Amino acid sequence: MPILSVPFTYEATVRYKRKRSTSKECFRAEIPVSIAEVADHDAPVAIRTKDKWARPVEQTYRWRDGKLWTKELVREKPVSLKTFIDSLGGTGHDLNPTSRHSDRQIERELDIQEIHETDREEIERKVRLAASEMMFIDGLQWSVVDEPFLAADIERDYPSIRLIEGSERRPPHQSFRLDELGFIKEIYGDRIGRAKHLQEPEQIEILIPEAVRRRFEPDLLLAAARETVRTMADRIPLLDVPYFSAFADLRDSTHALEHKLRTDQSADLSELSEKLRDALLQITADQQRHDLGGAWFQDDKLRALSRVERYLGEIELGALEMKL
Incomplete structure (x- = not known):
């Protein structure tokens, strides 16, 4: 595990001996940082994925410390340890959060009388965090990445299921896990069957199932619940007591979870998931009894219901990643 002396820049508000006022300046410092260097089998x-519409070459993701890693490329070439060390002499290297340049070191500035504020400690934490998300495998740099996912665009004559990498997001109802390709085709079966052609990834190979996380993202559940509450609220005057009861339970559970998440990011999500499922079931029942809503209301809500039902077991196990 190499220990590197990493230069970085930070800001400090200082007072000089010959001035009464303070000024904010940029300074340079260095800290020792260790970066993991592991063998291939570690x-x-x-x-492994391949999607000619996203990236024409096969993309490999490795698994270590509960995270996904991909090979770092510069001009489509891998980065060696030597190349990485050489890059530390520049200002825009990966471990300099501010990407600014300064040759001044605050310890050598004899004219400084006082240091009022500085973000040095915060920048040092960012440097160490960035270093913890790098490693070298057989001498080449790999970095932590977000889990790739599938984006379904089924509304056109030529529907597509594309592989999305990095932090790019899609509307919740279009986002699916990598292991849900078959599920996408199942819930959109009619539209895909009528389409002239379906674009889909050429390869999705999952060798370590744990890498496709079942961890739940609360904001997606809340977004689905809020949308369902708004949809149901527009139809309350037309429907009966069971419908209003399901609406009220979902509304109250949504507000309760929002309040809990402000202080506890690990708050239990199962109650809201259950209320959302009950509300969607009630919508489906009333859709059959009343002439309500258009194709969007019926089609999208039924697909949402399918996903809630599919993930109910994972909710109960506390290992859910639902993307409605």
Whole structure:
């Protein structure tokens, strides 16, 4: 595990001996940082993907410390340890959060009388965090990445299921896990069957199932619940007591979870998931009894219901990643 002396820049508000006022200046410092260097077998391949519409070459994801890693490329070439160390002499290297340049070191500035404020400690934490999300496998740099996912665009004559990498997001109802390709085709079966052609990834190979996380993202559940509450609220005057009861339970559970998440990010999500499922079931029942809503209301809500039902077991196990 190499220990590198990493230069970085930070800001400090200082007072000089010959001035009464303070000024904010940029300074340079260095800290020792360790970066993991592991053998190939210590970071096994977790996922292989290929999608000519996203990236024409096969993409490999490795699994280590509960995270996904991909090979770092500069101008489509891998980065060696030597190349990485050489890059530390510049200002825009990966471990300099501010990407600014300064040759001044505050310890050598004899004219400084006082240091009022500085973000040095915060920047040092960012440097160490960035270093913890890098490693070298057989001498080449790999970095932590977000889990790739599938984006379904089924509204056109030529529907597509595309592989999305990095932090790019899609509307919740279009976002699916990598292991849900078959599920997408199942819930959109009629539209895909009528389409002239379906674009889909050429390869999705999941070698380590744990790499496709079942961890739930609360904001997606809340977004689905809020949308369902708004939809149901528009139809309350037309419907009966069971419908209003399901609406009220979902509304109250949504507000309760929002309040809990302000202080506890690990708050239990199962109650809201259950209320959302009950509300969607009530919508489906009333859709059959009343002439309500258009194709969007019926089609999208039924697909949402399918996903809630599918993940109910994972909710109960506390290992859910639902993307409605």
